[in-house]
Amino acid sequence: MLRAKYINKVTEVNKIYLEDIVKEGDVVVDATMGNGYDTVYLAKKVGSQGKVYAFDVQEEALKSTSKKITKEQLENVELILDGHENMDKYVKEQVSCIVFNLGYLPRAKHQIITKSDTTLPAIKKGLDLLKPNGIMSIAIYSGHEGGMEEKEAVYEFTKNLDQNYFNVMCTKFINQVNNPPELLLIEKKG
Numbered sequence: 001m002l003r004a005k006y007i008n009k010v011t012e013v014n015k016i017y018l019e020d021i022v023k024e025g026d027v028v029v030d031a032t033m034g035n036g037y038d039t040v041y042l043a044k045k046v047g048s049q050g051k052v053y054a055f056d057v058q059e060e061a062l063k064s065t066s067k068k069i070t071k072e073q074l075e076n077v078e079l080i081l082d083g084h085e086n087m088d089k090y091v092k093e094q095v096s097c098i099v100f101n102l103g104y105l106p107r108a109k110h111q112i113i114t115k116s117d118t119t120l121p122a123i124k125k126g127l128d129l130l131k132p133n134g135i136m137s138i139a140i141y142s143g144h145e146g147g148m149e150e151k152e153a154v155y156e157f158t159k160n161l162d163q164n165y166f167n168v169m170c171t172k173f174i175n176q177v178n179n180p181p182e183l184l185l186i187e188k189k190g
C-alpha cells in the first residue's frame with residue numbers, strides 16, 4: 001500500500017497552516033477534543049505560559065484526552081464537558097486560534113455527531129472570541145449520516161461572512177472518492 005506523508009489527512013494539513021500561527025503563550029480553543037490529538041498538539045505549541053480550552057460532550061473524549069495530557073505532563077489544558085456552543089461561558093479572553101474537527105468520535109458511538117444547530121452557534125461565538133488575525137480552522141466530514149447537511153450549513157454561513165472582516169479559505173482533496181474531508185480556515189482581519 002502506498003502511503004502519503006504530508007497531505008493525507010486534513011488534520012495534518014491543518015498543522016502546516018497552524019505551524020506559524022499558534023505561538024508560545026497563546027490562549028486557544030479545541031472545540032471538539034475527541035481523542036485529544038489536537039488538544040495535545042495545541043498544548044505543546046502554546047507551552048506552559050499558554051492555555052488550551054478543550055470541549056466535548058462525551059465523557060469518553062475527556063477520558064481519552066485526559067490520559068494523553070497526563071502522559072505528556074501538560075498542565076495548561078482545561079477539559080470541559082460541555083458543548084462548544086457554550087464556549088463563551090468558559091472562555092472570557094480573546095483567543096488566537098480555534099480548532100473544530102467535526103463529525104463523530106472515531107471508535108465511539110456514531111450517533112453522537114456534531115450538528116449544525118449547535119455547530120453554527122459555536123462558530124459564531126468562536127468568531128467573536130477570536131483576536132484580530134486569529135484563525136479558526138474547521139475540518140468537515142460529510143460521509144456519515146447528517147454530515148452533508150452540516151457541511152452545507154457550515155458553507156452557507158461561512159461563504160457569506162463579510163470579506164471586509166474575514167478571509168475564508170477552503171482546502172480539499174479533488175481526486176478522492178466518497179466525500180473526502182475538507183478544511184476551512186477563517187481569519188479575522190486585524
Ligand code: SAH
Nearest residue numbers: 032034056057083084102103104105113114
Ligand atoms: N471526524 C473526526 C473526529 C471528530 S470528533 C475524525 O474522524 O478524526 C468530534 C467530537 O465532537 C466527538 O468527540 C463528539 O463527541 C464531539 N461533539 C459533538 N457535539 C459536540 C458539541 N456540541 N460540542 C463539543 N463537542 C461535540
